[in-house]
Amino acid sequence: GAVVSQHPSRVICKSGTSVKIECRSLDFQATTMFWYRQFPKQSLMLMATSNEGSKATYEQGVEKDKFLINHASLTLSTLTVTSAHPEDSSFYICSASRRGPSYGYTFGSGTRLTVV
Amino acid sequence: SQELEQSPQSLIVQEGKNLTINCTSSKTLYGLYWYKQKYGEGLIFLMMLQKGGEEKSHEKITAKLDEKKQQSSLHITASQPSHAGIYLCGADRGGDYKLSFGAGTTVTVRA
Numbered sequence: 001g002a003v004v005s006q007h008p009s010r011v012i013c014k015s016g017t018s019v020k021i022e023c024r025s026l027d028f029q030a031t032t033m034f035w036y037r038q039f040p041k042q043s044l045m046l047m048a049t050s051n052e053g054s055k056a057t058y059e060q061g062v063e064k065d066k067f068l069i070n071h072a073s074l075t076l077s078t079l080t081v082t083s084a085h086p087e088d089s090s091f092y093i094c095s096a097s098r099r100g101p102s103y104g105y106t107f108g109s110g111t112r113l114t115v116v
Numbered sequence: 117s118q119e120l121e122q123s124p125q126s127l128i129v130q131e132g133k134n135l136t137i138n139c140t141s142s143k144t145l146y147g148l149y150w151y152k153q154k155y156g157e158g159l160i161f162l163m164m165l166q167k168g169g170e171e172k173s174h175e176k177i178t179a180k181l182d183e184k185k186q187q188s189s190l191h192i193t194a195s196q197p198s199h200a201g202i203y204l205c206g207a208d209r210g211g212d213y214k215l216s217f218g219a220g221t222t223v224t225v226r227a
Contacts, residue, residue: 006158032213043204043217044159093158097213105149105206105215109158 002028004096006108013084013115021079021111023094029074030096034105035067038091050077084115119143122205122218129195130226137190137221139205146208148188149215150179153202162190162203192223200225 003026013019023033032051036044050056050071058064066088068080077096081088093110121140129135139148147166151159163172165181165188172179176193192199202222206215 034215043219044206046214046216049214091156095159095215104161104164106161107151107159110156112156 120218
């Protein structure tokens with residue numbers, strides 16, 4: 001079955017530094033990858049959609065300069081949280097899809113980011 | 117605002133009992149997905165429904181999508197401790213393949 005690897009699973013960083021999170025599709029080519037954010041006991045909020053080789057599309061209210069997304073290949077997308085602040089602490093999770101609904105969406109295991 | 121209404125928010129069932137979770141949208145859904153999540157972990161795909169009136173089952177879990185494609189239910193028969201977790205419904209509401217999620221239902225199964 002389709003597998004998505006997300007790394008790191010946990011990261012602690014100091015305020016003002018940047019953190020990169022990787023999302024890899026291991027056994028399929030992901031034409032589209034999605035990045036979500038989840039606050040404690042809340043649902044997943046879609047942050048942005050990235051297609052290989054093109055700029056990411058951000059959801060309303062998500063700062064493009066704060067959350068940099070790169071989808072350089074069909075198997076890798078990265079999310080960089082720049083100049084992180086404590087309010088950026090959250091659970092970030094990626095999802096990859098080969099195509100539309102017929103192929104479904106496979107989720108990574110998530111990254112717990114703590115900014116101190 | 118949350119466009120996918122999921123209910124109940126949480127429920128506690130005795131092991132061996134059945135349970136049902138509902139997911140409702142005010143708009144027609146292009147695809148309805150059910151996932152299970154353990155807190156702080158990734159999502160495990162359960163089922164996908166696309167056609168009005170569609171019903172799918174896997175082991176003790178059955179999911180249905182109504183004819184209007186605006187409401188779905190997830191039913192677990194004879195619940196076990198392994199069924200405990202957070203159940204999320206996700207839907208493609210605009211045909212653009214973006215998944216939006218309901219608030220989730222936390223299921224606790226008591227032995």
